[in-house]
């Protein structure tokens with residue numbers, strides 16, 4: 009997290025923010041918005057701030073100018089379209105970039121959004137983790153990704169770049185802004201927080217009055233294998249991660265999902281399947297078994313179907329609910345961070361090839 013401090017908000021943004029609240033208007037809660045008007049009748053409504061287009065209406069722009077707030081801070085600098093998925097690369101005000109993915113379903117759209125620029129956890133299977141953590145996203149930058157992905161979004165998953173519980177305050181603020189009835193009025197039951205499961209943060213999350221969904225990236229049944237796959241989580245005992253996640257589930261009366269990426273020769277043995285079943289038997293939990301989605305430069309293999317079938321049967325026999333996750337977005341490299349990493353490597357994204365921090 010130390011590196012998250014390296015790039016503070018530039019003075020330019022602060023100067024545009026005489027009101028003293030977050031310079032990013034989509035990072036305003038409705039009470040902060042009301043505070044901007046100091047008892048006067050606002051000339052725009054809070055809901056209008058979430059207008060989905062990159063260029064908001066003139067009246068809104070005039071209001072923003074007069075109040076010194078920035079309505080939009082993300083610039084779309086790349087786009088990669090697959091079958092039902094579309095990946096966007098958004099440039100940030102300080103030259104960094106994050107990615108968001110839109111997945112079209114028959115009954116709405118899912119927004120897969122980022123919570124940090126890069127990630128400190130260095131998961132072996134993830135492109136984002138290979139570049140390290142640059143900084144946390146502001147709540148407004150998180151909310152704006154959803155807004156920019158369009159009005160048909162009715163599910164949000166924090167599965168893009170970054171570990172959301174490592175940016176706890178801003179992620180929770182963004183969720184509260186998204187669900188505010190005076191604004192987007194997004195149902196919290198449509199929001200899924202996907203995390204490697206930081207025990208201390210899970211304890212805190214248990215006490216929040218938020219009916220979100222929780223997914224824990226488990227990926228191992230022994231500490232040794234998990235430490236290898238998720239080096240940044242070495243200080244998190246596997247048993248405590250599972251225990252805290254299940255405590256959250258009991259408190260909120262909703263199951264927690266454990267994601268398990270099945271990797272041949274690493275975590276797909278019969279013993280692994282049995283340990284996983286034993287760990288989650290009689291718990292308020294379900295399992296998503298995932299196939300590996302190959303990433304350039306990461307030497308991991310896609311698992312054979314028979315390994316997945318074996319895992320599934322073992323869990324089913326232990327009465328642990330299990331599904332094999334659809335690899336939506338595989339056609340556009342939608343595993344988290346891949347487009348971003350390609351960009352870091354200097355391969356062209358859209359019309360603007362860049363390397364690392366944009367200038």
Ligand code: SF4
Nearest residue numbers: 127130131134137170
């Ligand atoms: S999988 Fe998630 S936690 Fe792991 S490095 Fe990637 S973004 Fe970070």
